[in-house]
Amino acid sequence: xxxxxxxxxxxxxxxxxxxxxxxxxxxxxxxxxxxxxxxxxxxxxxxxxxxxxxxxxxxxxxxxxxxxxxxxxxxxxxxxxxxxxxxxxxxxxxxxxxxxxxxxxxxxxxxxxxxxxxxxxxxxxxxxxxxxxxxxxxxxxxxxxxxxxxxxxxxxxxxxxxxxxxxxxxxxxxxxxxxxxxxxxxxxxxxxxxxxxxxxxxxxxxxxxxxxxxxxxxxxxxxxx
Numbered sequence: 001x002x003x004x005x006x007x008x009x010x011x012x013x014x015x016x017x018x019x020x021x022x023x024x025x026x027x028x029x030x031x032x033x034x035x036x037x038x039x040x041x042x043x044x045x046x047x048x049x050x051x052x053x054x055x056x057x058x059x060x061x062x063x064x065x066x067x068x069x070x071x072x073x074x075x076x077x078x079x080x081x082x083x084x085x086x087x088x089x090x091x092x093x094x095x096x097x098x099x100x101x102x103x104x105x106x107x108x109x110x111x112x113x114x115x116x117x118x119x120x121x122x123x124x125x126x127x128x129x130x131x132x133x134x135x136x137x138x139x140x141x142x143x144x145x146x147x148x149x150x151x152x153x154x155x156x157x158x159x160x161x162x163x164x165x166x167x168x169x170x171x172x173x174x175x176x177x178x179x180x181x182x183x184x185x186x187x188x189x190x191x192x193x194x195x196x197x198x199x200x201x202x203x204x205x206x207x208x209x210x211x212x213x214x215x216x217x218x219x220x221x222x223x224x225x
Contacts, residue, residue: 009125016121017053023109023117024050030106036160039153040169041146042084045076046110048142049118067129068138071220074122075139075212081115082208087172091191122216127223139213140206147173147202161192172201 024046031037038044052073056066084099089111092099100108154167154175161169167176177193179185182200189195 013121013125014057016117016124017057020053020114020117020121021050021057023114027103027106027109027114030103034103036158036169039150039158039160041076041143042080042110044146045073045080045142046114049073049077049114053118053121064129067126068135070122070126071129071135071216072139072142074118075209075216076142077115077118078212078216079143079209081111082212083170084111087194088170091171093191123219123223127220129220131217131221133217136210136213136217139216140209143205143209166192168198172196173198 027046028043031043052066052069055063056070059066085096089096089099092102100112150168150173160166161174165176166174168174171177171190171192172194174193175181175198177195178188179193179195179197182197184196184200186195194201
């Protein structure tokens with residue numbers, strides 16, 4: 001992406017950020033019929049982005065540290081985009097098209113449009129910050145705080161999925177499945193489990209999240225440089 005000139009940048013930033021807020025508002029309203037959906041990383045990462053973007057609009061550039069939080073929010077919502085596209089959407093009855101059409105295309109907003117708008121906004125308008133390599137750890141914080149939150153809810157008896165059969169919102173974190181924490185039973189894979197122990201899914205997610213953080217940080221440093 002080319003750096004925008006000083007006259008174009010504010011208008012482009014305003015357009016992208018208002019579009020992010022509009023998409024998030026629409027998706028949130030469409031999801032109100034399903035309150036437990038707001039424990040999902042998808043909804044929370046979208047709301048995280050919306051909160052940061054709203055703060056940016058209110059502060060009008062007077063809070064540079066918001067760029068750091070925008071970086072963390074961009075990593076989170078990019079993770080939402082990738083996991084849904086590569087793992088969850090293909091498992092949806094009716095296929096990928098049906099997955100994105102859910103809830104009057106609220107799914108499309110949350111999993112594709114808002115992630116794309118957020119990445120574009122971050123790379124175009126939020127890279128002028130004193131970036132440091134250690135900041136990649138901040139980008140990993142929201143996903144793993146959410147993971148601890150979900151594990152706690154599961155231990156407290158909250159259940160998800162058909163008939164309340166899942167101990168987590170996503171099949172790869174459902175330790176009530178036959179594979180449990182450490183099993184490997186691919187023959188049991190279905191829409192409630194990947195057939196692989198939750199521990200292995202978490203061990204895979206850790207480098208994925210860190211890699212996303214590193215790539216976005218490098219892109220930010222490159223554009224600022």
